Amino acid sequence: MTVSRGAQIAARLLSRGSKTLASNTSLAVRRPVKGHVHQIRNAAPLHTREPQHAQARAVRDEESDxxxxxxxxxxxxxCLDASEQKTAALLGRSHASGPEPxxxxxxxxxxxxxxxxxxxxxGILPSFDIAHETWGTLNADKSNAILLHTGLSASSHAHSTEANPKPGWWEKFIGPGKPLDTERFFIICTNVVGGCYGSTGPSSLDPSDGQRYATRFPILTMDDMVRAQARLLDGLGIEKLYASVGASMGGMQSLAFGVHFPERVGRIVSISGCARSHPYSIAMRHxxxxxLMMDxxxxxxxYYDGVPPHxxxxxxxxxxxxxYRSGPExxxxxxxxRADASKPPALCPDFLIETYLDHAGEKFSLEYDPNSLLYVSKAMDLFDLGFAHQEATRARRQQNEGKLASLTRGGDVPAQGDPSCSLTLPTKNYEETISTAPMDEAVSSGGMSGPPADLVRGMAPLRNHPVLVMGVASDILFPAWQQREIAETLQATGNEKVRHFELGEEVSAFGHDTFLLDLENIGGEVGRFLR
Amino acid sequence: MTVSRGAQIAARLLSRGSKTLASNTSLAVRRPVKGHVHQIRNAAPLHTREPQHAQARAVRDEESDxxxxxxxxxxxxxCLDASEQKTAALLGRSHASGPEPxxxxxxxxxxxxxxxxxxxxxGILPSFDIAHETWGTLNADKSNAILLHTGLSASSHAHSTEANPKPGWWEKFIGPGKPLDTERFFIICTNVVGGCYGSTGPSSLDPSDGQRYATRFPILTMDDMVRAQARLLDGLGIEKLYASVGASMGGMQSLAFGVHFPERVGRIVSISGCARSHPYSIAMRHxxxxxLMMDxxxxxxxYYDGVPPHxxxxxxxxxxxxxYRSGPExxxxxxxxRADASKPPALCPDFLIETYLDHAGEKFSLEYDPNSLLYVSKAMDLFDLGFAHQEATRARRQQNEGKLASLTRGGDVPAQGDPSCSLTLPTKNYEETISTAPMDEAVSSGGMSGPPADLVRGMAPLRNHPVLVMGVASDILFPAWQQREIAETLQATGNEKVRHFELGEEVSAFGHDTFLLDLENIGGEVGRFLR
Structure with missing residues (x-):
């Protein structure tokens, strides 16, 4: 058995002062005395405030060595020992085999x-890749394609393929007779732009200099991601999708695809997604x-040449x-x-829920590119299907069209270090003001006054599409009220083909991740809607 | 204007490869070509996978310098620049004035x-301090004392005093005619053991060697904290409290005081507390x-001799x-x-909610001892008023009584580095098993089957006390169902003097922190209950 690192540090720190230390057998506390109350005026630094300790140490010093x-x-x-060992192992591996993973x-x-x-x-990507996988067969008139959108960190591998027999993230939902029925449909799943599983993202090489983009990668949006997917559809010769389907971030994209390309999609499925991000989810992604950035x-x-911020x-x-998972479950x-009730409590993982989280984090720590996490999660924060937001984006894009034209003419891309790209915090700190005024119904959601007019206007392109909206009552990240917001907004556009289902806590206690787990309720409803 | 650190790093990293770089004007993307699809088989490292880039670079290298x-x-x-500047400033200050804060x-x-x-x-504290403040006057028979328990990081300064005129954390709730009425009651508030505002905690000196305890401080529980408070009451000659009052962690303590010293308290107020911790709150504290430990x-x-992990x-x-604060508000x-919609999005704080969180974190980062945060939050995780837990604790205390006896007789304290004090993770990783079986009603709370029998038995000492239980529907940390659990458990003990109020979202949208803000509803109910 080796002495723990903590004990070593403690011993080292203690040894600095060992000349002034003695065994505890001379402790003053051997004489039990009554407690007393005294007033502290302006707490002074400890070394001047407690001279009795210095004295006691000096006395004891003479007594004992x-x-x-x-x-x-x-x-x-x-848990810290494990992290340090992992760093050392990664360093060794990186020396042996070059910068990975x-x-x-x-x-x-x-x-x-x-x-x-x-x-x-x-931002501009001079060129880009879209990794994708497909299941089923594209029919002759190319009318049976379903575009399946992924969650934040998922790859295109939604289901096993001949080329990659590993089970996919929606393995049970795709196949002959399954909710996404490969007898009937041609299913396409992509890795989003900004990701790291084969699509262009921060870990890709910037063609301007052959170095990794890293944080020279441009800010992305959900709309950029679906725009890139539309290019893939062009490449596959698919004019119009039978359906756009997605859950979580994929639910956002599924809606975004419909709003931006209403003529290119027949029906929409959005599961545990939203029409616009809300502060709690932004806060949690923040x-x-x-x-991650603190590492x-x-x-x-x-970090691509060294040990990643695992x-x-x-x-x-x-x-x-x-x-993703907290909830009644x-x-x-x-x-x-506790993981081991026979052991004393610890500051490292101790309760079973802690070892579960520790394991989930550990498993993921080298599986996904950290910069992709930053860019894709930021894109989720920026999501908003409101009309004003769309208009502002259109105006900005128009302004920037020149960049693209200049690039394709062989001109310069924007100069590096553009100061407008560094958001500095406001010089004045955020001032908290407590307002007990009633909630602004125009801003708050799920109020009695119905969905906000700006969102209704923004989602109007979907007024004629059959849309399936599903939510889960135990979801804290994309809460059920956000699903109601989508459904009510669509209904307010005049859409009479909206189906909205909410899985109550008695049906699913799995929170946001229900869409990955509940084949019967989520899958069943999706299958019936696509039929 | 200085060049940003990020740009510097980027420039440095880029310069490493500058020999192979050229301006973007020779980019291949000038020739727009149609996209194409190809199959990637076993993604190889980038440098072997994309030889065309190396070629392109070599060509461009000859063209341009x-x-x-x-x-x-x-x-x-x-945000990272600011953190680095703060470290530098703290380092300078620490050199100038010795290790603080x-x-x-x-x-x-x-x-x-x-x-x-x-x-x-x-664990053993050979001696300890309890910082405290009082308001009002203790009456002749010492029967009008109210012990006010704090939240995790609060000091004893609940209200301004002559010695410290700064407003306290419950300033508006304490005073003549206020919910805690100083005309009638003698209010005592303490800093908990384990804290850093004058009570003994990890930043205190270990009397055995005169060095800071740091992580040689022993694991604490809520019960330890109230046990220490009982010593203070002994010191003040107060046999029985009129009431024990607390919110958040203070709600836990208020109940714990009643359960462990039922004869020493008349009535109990628990606001947004709980009878036992639950996995979501443990996970968030984890x-x-x-x-913090990653810093x-x-x-x-x-860290006491250097720059703290700010x-x-x-x-x-x-x-x-x-x-504490998320919710409809x-x-x-x-x-x-966004904090400044005219700026492009950033990975540092950008949305208003982010600058709010950034500011809240910044304000706190040097205000509270990091080790106190670890120990006190851990004590919250360990809280459980169930009977089995109490019995196990009693047995453990009996086993350890010997240590105390030995210490007071002048014997040894436990040997340093006791291996039983290092909880190691189970060698087998946590294996996820998805069960769709119905919830175990004996374990789950708020079920139809009523409060768990073990908790009813554990809280039986409070069967005759008037108890006020308050919860807030928008609280995600100590959710309203935990307040119902307290109330229903007490009622199941046979207690007929339980008052339970739940503030709906239409009353408070402030989440857990409602207890700090809502004088009218929280304060009003507390005042009426104590009357």
Whole structure:
């Protein structure tokens, strides 16, 4: 058995002062005395405030030269030991085999666009790849294609293929006679632009210099992602989709595809998505990004030559997991159980729920590109199908069309280090003002006054599409009220073909991740809607 | 204007490869070509997979020696710049004035117990301090005292005093004619053991060697905290409290005081507390602890001689703030507003909700001792008023009584580095099993089958006390169902003096922090109950 790192540190720190230390046998506390109350005026630094300790130490020093003993044993930190060992192992691997990891979920198809794409916030990808996989057969008039959109960190591998027999993330939902019926439909799933599973993202090479984009990658939006997917459809010669289907971030994209290309899609499925992000989900993604960016190994995005920020990624995923899975199910599965009740409590993972989160974070920490997490999660924050937002984007795109034209004419791309690209915090700190005024119904959602007019106007392109909207009552990340918002907004556009289902807590206790798990209720409804 | 750090890093990284770089004017993308689809088989490392780039670079290298230009400008990271500047400033300050900060909220009273205290998990404090403040006058028979328990990070400064005129954290709730009426009651508020505002905690000196406890501080429980408070009451000569009052962690303590000292308290108020922790709140506190412990400056708790882990503390507080304040109010106050809509989006704080969290974290980052956060939040996780848990604790305390006896006889304290104190993770990873079986009603709360029998038995000591239980529907950290659990459990003990109020979302949209803000509803009910 080796001495724990914590104990070593403690011992080292203690040894600095060992000359002034003695064994505890001379402790003053041997003389029990009554307590007393005194007034502290302006707490002074400890070394001047408690001279009796210095005195006591001096006295004891003369008495004994025994090694220092603290009143209680030092804590050990196996979770930090594990992280340090992982860093060392990754460092060794990186020296042996060059800078890795390369993120992959296996064999897939790639659509390469040599045409540049202008992004909503003015960025440009001179060319880009879209990784994708397909299941079923495209019919002769190419009218049976379903575009399946993924969640944040998923690859195109929704189902096993001949080229990659590993089970996909929606394995049970796709196949002959399944909700996405491959006897009838041609299913396409892509890795989003900004991702790392074969599509162009921050870990890709910037063609301007052959170096990784890293944080020179431009800001992305959901609309940019579906715009890139439309290019893939062009490439496949598919004019109009039978349906656009997605859950979570894929639900956002499914709606976005319909709003931006209403003539290119027949019907829409949005599961546990939203029409616009809301502050709680932005806040939770914010904390994930900040934690990742705090990891010194993140190095402002330029970590590809070294050890990746695995610790920051792990913790970001732990936070994400809370938003994906917490719910009544956790009460039942974990409750207040500790992983090993025979051991004393620890600051490292201790309760069963903690070891579960630790494991979920650990598993993910090297599976996904940290910069992709930042860019794609940011794109989710920016999502808003409101009309004003769409108009502002249109205006910005028009302004920036020149960049694209200039690029395709052989001109310059925008100069590097454009100061307008660094958002600096307002110099004045956020001032909290407590208002007890009633909620602004125009802003708040789910109010009695119906969906906001701006959102109704923004989603009007979907007024004639059959739309299936599904939500889960135990979902805290894309809460059920956001699904109601989608459905009510669509109904307010005049759409009479909206189907809205909410899975109550008695049906699913799995929170946001229900869409990955509940073949019967989620899958069943999707299958019936597509029939 | 200085060049941003991000741009500098990017430039440095780019310059490494500048020999192979050229201006973008020779980009291949000038020739628009149709996209194409190809199959990737086993994605190889990028440098072997994309030889065309290496070729292109070589060609361009001969053409031009211009400085490298990336397709899009590099991002800048003002939030990381600010953190680095803060570290530098703290380092300068620490060199100038010695290791600080010392945490204080100003003048207060201190009760010093020279008697050791045995803690629930076997730790020992050979002596300890309890910082406290009081308002009102203790009557002749000492029957009008109310013990006010605090939330996690609060000091004893609940209200301004002559010695410290700064407004306290419950300023409006305490005073003549206020809910805690100083005309009638003698209000006592303490800083909990484990805290850093004058009570003994990890930043205190271990009397065995005169060094800071740091993570040699023993694991604490809520019961330990109220046990220490009982010592203070002994010191003040108060046999029986008129009432025990608290919100959040203070709600836990208020109940714990009643359960463990039923004869020493007349009535109980628990606001947004709980009878036992639940997995979501443990998970959220877990992520806060892990983020803090990930900060290299935390140094396994031994940071007192250097720069404290301000960045980890800041992010931990941001996560905490989400749990304290998210709710319908955020929709109204922040919605999807960006801090400065004229700027492009950024990975540093950008949306108004992000700058709010950033500010909340920043404000707290040096205000509270990081080790106190770890120990006190851990104590909250461990809270459980169930009978089985109480019995196990009693048995453990009996086993450990020997330590205390030995210490007071002048014997040894437990040996340092006791291996039983390092919880190691189970060697087998947590295996996820998806069960769609119905919830176990004995474990789940709020079920139709009533409160769990073990909890009813554990809270039986309160069967005759008038108890006020208040909850807030928009609270996600101590959700309303936990308040119902307290009330129903007490009723199941046979208690007929339970008053339970739940503030609906139409009354308060402020989530968990409602207890700090809502004088009318929270304060009003407390005042009426104490009358």
């Amino acid at each position: 025994e090694p220092p003993v603290s009143t209680n044993p030092a804590m050990s930190f196996p 390369s993120y992959t979920t296996g064999n897939h198809m790639v659509f390469h666009s040599s045409d540049p794409i202008l992004l909503d916030w003015g 904390t994930q990004r900040q934690v 010194p190994k993140w190095n402002r995005g330029f 610790h920051g990624m792990k913790l970001a995923r732990e936070i994400a997991t809370v938003t 956790w009460e039942n599965r974990f409750g207040r159980q | 211009e400085p490298p230009v990336s397709t899009n400008p590099a991002m800048s990271f003002p 010392s945490y204080t909220t100003g003048n207060h009273m201190v009760f010093h117990s020279s008697d050791p205290i045995l803690l629930d998990w076997g 992520t806060q602890r892990q983020v 290299p400056k935390w140094n396994r708790g031994f 960045h980890g503390m800041k992010l931990a507080r941001e996560i905490a703030t989400v749990t 955020w929709e109204n106050r922040f919605g999807r507003q």
